[in-house]
Amino acid sequence: MALSRIWSAFIIIAILVAGIKAVTSADGKTVFMQMVTGKTGDTIKLKTADSSSANAAYLARLDSAQLLTEGEQKTIRYQNNQLLTFKNQSADGIVETCQTAVTLCLRLIGFMALFMGLMSIAERAGGIRFLSRIIGPFFSRIFPDIPKGHPSMGHMTMNFSANLLGLDNAATPFGIKAMESLQELNPNKSVASNAQIMFLCLHASGLTLIPVSIIALRSAAKAANPMDIFIPCMIATFVATIAAMFIVSFKQKINIFQPVILGWIGGLSAIIAALVVYIKSLDTDAVQLFSGNLSSGLILFIFIAIVLGGLYKKIDVFDAFVEGAKGGFETAVRIIPYLVGMLVAISLLRTSGSFDMLING
Template sequence: MNIIFLGIILLAFFTSAYHQLTWVPSGADDIAPMQALTTALIEASKSSVELAIGLVGVMAFFLGLMKVAEAGGLLHIIARLLRPLMVRLFPDVPEDHPAMGAMIMNMSANALGLGNAATPFGIRAMQELDKLNPVKGTASNAMVLFLAINTSSVTLLPTGIIALRASAGSADPAGIIPTTLFATLCSTTAAILAAKFYQRFFVIDAQKASSDIDSSVGPGHIDYEVTDELPDANSAAYPAWISYLSLLCIVAFVPLAIVYGRSIGPWIIPVFVVSLLSFGAYQGVRVYEVFVEGAKDGFNVAIKIIPYLIAILVAIAMFRESGAMHVMISAVGSVTILVGFPAEALPMALLRPLSGSGAYGVVAATLQDPAIGPDSYVGYLVSTLQGSTETTFYVLAVYFGAVQVRQVRHALAAGLTADLVGIIAATAACYYLYA
């Protein structure tokens, strides 16, 4: 991100410098390119803080609701639903191993848009998977598949981007739920298929694996210790038919949401609020106290992102005002527009796999742009991309770094394949609904 941030600033400066040196004023009211760049810088700094302040209330509200749902055990219900599917996806991981529970909890948190809660479970899962890894320092097939699914996880509720759209004045902040669900279902399916397919070309040295196992835990046996740190995740799963029926309902909701998206949209937020609070109350949660506790976390999150917003919004504003963005968009956008992908969404698609904070700043700047707005086709598309794709390089660096894995094998290829499919699916869904 250091290189990207500095590169955008330098490119904007040198582009404006060129325009300044070749500038010929045509009237007294003309603004010099460098003066326009300075004005854009200052205005972007102000608007980024205003955006963050407007985001505080919405973020606090949504995280308060999610805290109620979490306290009521919704995360663990989803975990139990996923367990029969996980056993089939990860046949190399014993059913009662802590890695299985940690992976389930990670995916459940991602499905609810709880990125902060998902990361600790993801790191824990990688640590447990590493105990089953026969070749230390090299990613196992289970590690790669978990990372691929993690970077494309099915998202039922993209709470963060809904909050951002609401703060940007959207009349339909939850309108991205069906498009995000469709895109993540497609990208997750692609991630699983890609990881299974690519592993054929990245075979682990069986002789080395055998020798590592022999020297560590004995012939043909990998020892592990089941702990009680994740008791709910490792508790008895629901019957398999319930899990598959739930998955079928989610898949069936996608075409319904796409066809009737405009009719369903106004209902989503009110029904969501009533459902989560009612669920929490039914589970015996003191909904008011827990909501307030979660809202405090939302306030802290909104405040913490102010420096990131300032940095990226200023850089993007300078890049746009200098004319460098126009040159890039004109060059590449003339090709992507042919397949329904507008040039204005290109910065988001290119930056999202590299930097989460950078992509967040880009989508925030796009939604705040008066020429675009949150409820335009581009606004829906960049919002869907933010909610349905992941910072692939960051996830690989953090999760593999936690277990000192240097040979990532096909993990990056699988993750980027899922990102590409997610972008295509998001474009198709948004084009159908909002173009």
């Protein structure tokens, strides 16, 4: 119900703001078109003026630069010696946003099918139960409502492991599967359980030892040193995760100072400290090579461990993979309506100018 009200409020506020903007603002004449059919980068005409109304210094700057930019507004010399002031649309309208939402889910289907297929092999081979036994002493204390050996333990472990390696696309299917498993234990299906809240907060804090995705994005953007985010990212996500654990534990009345919990936190702290010391000793190229090989190597290790485990248990590995992959496809399709709804509401807020009004006053 709360989400329904928030979603409705987003839409109502966006349309009301757009209506006010259409009446009072220079760029409001096309605001409704921007909200529905507009695309990121579209030109929004603000005003035209005769060049004779501008001072000589301004015209000299304009002639020199060809395009003057002041914040979001841009000015060029137009036909018949006119000055055209415009800005570019910063977000897609409803139509493009719907297509984007579906495209995102289609791109996700491949990853979902692959990793859910592997999860199916691991489940049949007993790998999830094995992971649950390893992580069980820790998880049983911060997730006291989850029965011992429940599959959700393994799913959450795989999700956290993928996040640790900075593999966002791999973490997504594991996270969805973990939430589905936790929902099976939830007595009130319309309200998130304590275990789901704890998992969501720990997942959102995003503890990352190897920020592969961020490094790749910085490299693609031609950052001077794409690797300089490595240590700050580790420290920031570690602090965020510990803070999330403490806050949620306090709210849920979980004793965070149990020896097992402190032992796991201490062990993880030692690993991060060791990584920081080692990475500080490497040059930029060596750090990039180390992070790429470690994350990719661990993923391949998980692949071969699951397949070998399935063969050892004498299960039909490929059949198990296909069955799990089908579930991944279905899950990716099921999230399309939710994604479309939320992205459209956010798009309306952005294209209506509601965000600008909130930020700029």
